[in-house]
Amino acid sequence: MTMKKVTYRQAINEALFEEMERDPKVVLFGEDVGTYGGVFKVTDGLKKKFGSDRVFDTPIAEAALMGAATGAAVAGLRPIVEIMFMDWIGIAMDQLVNQTTMIPYIWEGIKVPLVLRTQGGSGSKGSCQHTKSLEAWIYHVPGIVVAMPSTPYDAKGLLKSAIRNDNPVAFIEHKMLYPTEGEIPEGEYTVPLGKASVKREGKDVTIVALSKMVVESLKAAKELEEEGISVEVVDPVTIKPLDMETIAASVKKTNRVIVVNEAFRTGAVASDITAQIQEQCFDDLDGPILRVTAPDVQIPYSPALEQFWLPGKDKIKQAVLASLKR
Amino acid sequence: MFSTTLSIEKLLDMYRKLWLARNHELLAEEWKLNGRIQGSVHLSTGQEAVAVGACAALEVDDYIMGTHREHAQMIAKGVNIRGMAAEMLGKVTGMNQGKAGHMLFSDKSVNALGGCGIVGGGAAVAVGYAMAFKILGTRQVSLAFFGDGAFNTGAVHEAINFASVRKYPVIFLCENNRWGLTVMQHEQTLVEDLADRARGYGIPGATVNGNDVLAVYEAVNLAVERARAGDGPSVVEAKTWRMRGLAAGYPIDWEPKDYHEEGRKQDPILLFEEKLIAKGIFTPEKAKAIEEETRKTIEEAYDEASRAPYPDEAVFWENVFAAPIG
Numbered sequence: 001m002t003m004k005k006v007t008y009r010q011a012i013n014e015a016l017f018e019e020m021e022r023d024p025k026v027v028l029f030g031e032d033v034g035t036y037g038g039v040f041k042v043t044d045g046l047k048k049k050f051g052s053d054r055v056f057d058t059p060i061a062e063a064a065l066m067g068a069a070t071g072a073a074v075a076g077l078r079p080i081v082e083i084m085f086m087d088w089i090g091i092a093m094d095q096l097v098n099q100t101t102m103i104p105y106i107w108e109g110i111k112v113p114l115v116l117r118t119q120g121g122s123g124s125k126g127s128c129q130h131t132k133s134l135e136a137w138i139y140h141v142p143g144i145v146v147a148m149p150s151t152p153y154d155a156k157g158l159l160k161s162a163i164r165n166d167n168p169v170a171f172i173e174h175k176m177l178y179p180t181e182g183e184i185p186e187g188e189y190t191v192p193l194g195k196a197s198v199k200r201e202g203k204d205v206t207i208v209a210l211s212k213m214v215v216e217s218l219k220a221a222k223e224l225e226e227e228g229i230s231v232e233v234v235d236p237v238t239i240k241p242l243d244m245e246t247i248a249a250s251v252k253k254t255n256r257v258i259v260v261n262e263a264f265r266t267g268a269v270a271s272d273i274t275a276q277i278q279e280q281c282f283d284d285l286d287g288p289i290l291r292v293t294a295p296d297v298q299i300p301y302s303p304a305l306e307q308f309w310l311p312g313k314d315k316i317k318q319a320v321l322a323s324l325k326r
Numbered sequence: 327m328f329s330t331t332l333s334i335e336k337l338l339d340m341y342r343k344l345w346l347a348r349n350h351e352l353l354a355e356e357w358k359l360n361g362r363i364q365g366s367v368h369l370s371t372g373q374e375a376v377a378v379g380a381c382a383a384l385e386v387d388d389y390i391m392g393t394h395r396e397h398a399q400m401i402a403k404g405v406n407i408r409g410m411a412a413e414m415l416g417k418v419t420g421m422n423q424g425k426a427g428h429m430l431f432s433d434k435s436v437n438a439l440g441g442c443g444i445v446g447g448g449a450a451v452a453v454g455y456a457m458a459f460k461i462l463g464t465r466q467v468s469l470a471f472f473g474d475g476a477f478n479t480g481a482v483h484e485a486i487n488f489a490s491v492r493k494y495p496v497i498f499l500c501e502n503n504r505w506g507l508t509v510m511q512h513e514q515t516l517v518e519d520l521a522d523r524a525r526g527y528g529i530p531g532a533t534v535n536g537n538d539v540l541a542v543y544e545a546v547n548l549a550v551e552r553a554r555a556g557d558g559p560s561v562v563e564a565k566t567w568r569m570r571g572l573a574a575g576y577p578i579d580w581e582p583k584d585y586h587e588e589g590r591k592q593d594p595i596l597l598f599e600e601k602l603i604a605k606g607i608f609t610p611e612k613a614k615a616i617e618e619e620t621r622k623t624i625e626e627a628y629d630e631a632s633r634a635p636y637p638d639e640a641v642f643w644e645n646v647f648a649a650p651i652g
């Protein structure tokens with residue numbers, strides 16, 4: 001297969017192009033996604049190519065956006081709706097909890113094939129209303145698939161699967177990953193939902209990391225290798241449903257686990273992954289599962305303060321060393 | 327010529343605040359572009375008269391709630407410029423110790439509470455300020471700034487209707503620069519004069535030229551009188567022009583040319599200056615002196631801020647809970 005190098009942003013953009021080309025029922029809307037091509041330029045060129053019936057800017061109206069995507073999905077379209085920053089997902093949340101995910105279960109036989117695209121993550125000096133990672137809120141709700149890819153390869157292939165899937169899917173991007181580069185095939189490919197990806201093999205410790213924390217964990221693993229510590233990095237890619245089979249196989253091999261999640265600690269997805277591992281892999285564990293998360297603190301603006309909030313390579317290394325001492 | 331009941335001292339203070347805000351925006355833009363301010367910076371260059379006219383009708387005790395485009399609003403309310411500059415740089419001497427950054431800062435000493443990066447969200451908080459004033463029996467009012475884009479959100483609609491039916495002393499000030507981020511007003515609503523919506527809430531609404539600082543003052547002053555008399559809220563729409571892109575560094579070459587031409591023609595500082603000179607209140611020389619003095623004030627504030635220390639880790643952990651528990 002011939003490969004090419006693209007950014008995470010381009011990878012997502014390509015997936016959108018290809019799926020809109022493939023299926024005329026796919027439509028895309030949200031704030032500033034049309035003419036301007038998105039504040040992060042992820043939807044660049046789509047309106048020009050597919051026209052303003054299928055790709056359009058909306059008023060600032062997150063609740064109505066989520067509700068309308070839901071209704072349009074019920075009535076025969078395959079909408080992709082963008083909530084620009086996850087910090088204000090709360091405005092759309094009622095629709096998501098009480099309509100989008102209610103309908104397929106309660107109104108038997110009706111499907112809601114939509115994709116909610118949004119992005120979170122800190123490191124942009126965006127202060128606390130433009131940097132939060134609130135995937136745990138969506139993760140908590142039954143009936144929605146939640147994807148958090150960390151590489152261009154996964155982002156493109158997974159988004160294509162998400163658009164073709166008949167369930168509601170939340171596709172959560174990370175703003176600091178948009179410019180990162182990776183290899184993808186020249187031609188058509190997909191990445192299945194619900195399948196984890198081992199990003200690095202190792203034998204001493206397993207790190208289960210989400211989104212940008214995969215990148216940080218790989219950096220940590222590389223440095224630890226020089227100290228003679230072999231780290232395996234597992235990226236769930238889809239966090240719900242979680243591919244426990246892949247995670248359990250890794251734990252069986254290493255017997256030690258760190259879960260890394262850039263989010264407020266209490267009630268983070270990391271807490272739930274930790275619980276699932278200890279329930280299913282208790283006999284394989286040589287010590288407690290450790291979590292590397294952000295603290296339960298609002299995200300401050302000052303570059304000098306933001307660093308205390310952000311989890312990253314150094315905190316991950318410390319956790320690995322601590323885990324080996326137990 | 328114009329007639330006004332305002333004192334010469336007050337008129338000069340308004341003129342000075344216009345320049346203070348303009349010079350702040352010019353310097354903040356420069357510092358953002360050369361990397362000395364981090365994160366995104368939404369400039370209100372060209373829109374200063376909305377904030378200055380509105381705040382001229384308020385007392386220090388009155389509260390304002392600003393927007394993500396808050397600099398002129400905060401300066402108009404009289405915040406400490408040095409504290410503001412330091413906040414923009416994330417320094418510990420900033421008015422929120424560097425935690426807020428440019429979109430969220432607040433200064434309790436003048437009841438500028440505060441900026442808001444969630445479009446539309448602040449209007450609801452301003453209703454709460456007014457609720458407290460009414461129930462506590464003070465004579466204060468609150469004023470919520472919000473944009474034309476924000477006027478399409480559920481939060482603003484709910485806030486206005488709620489305040490109307492409860493007759494809370496709040497002024498809803500729509501700072502209409504005809505833009506969301508990249509989407510113009512006419513693509514977000516079919517309503518031309520947004521104050522027309524006031525009728526739908528059963529309260530008064532007025533549309534004024536937001537670049538005419540005295541027109542804004544007169545309209546807001548009427549609304550304040552009504553609020554203080556216990557008759558409830560009003561909507562004031564001030565139409566204005568932003569002279570820059572959606573934030574510092576964003577291009578305007580793709581935006582409609584006539585919009586920007588009109589904006590330059592209607593420079594609010596020049597409009598006011600001409601009137602003051604025609605009325606014999608001051609001279610071009612005096613105008614120049616005020617321009618210079620305010621530029622120096624801003625420069626000195628930023629110079630001092632750039633030499634100030636960053637907050638340390640202790641600041642990070644402060645106020646996670648601001649009150650004792652248990």
Ligand SMILES: Cc1ncc(C[n+]2csc(CCOP(=O)(O)OP(=O)(O)O)c2C)c(N)n1
Pocket residue numbers: 031060062084088091393394395443444445446472473474475476477503504505506507
């Ligand atoms: C709830 C919410 N939705 C979307 C955004 C992204 N956003 C930031 S500013 C903006 C445009 C706001 O337009 P307007 O209210 O007219 O204010 P202006 O920027 O023109 O001052 C948008 C959509 C946001 N910050 N909050």
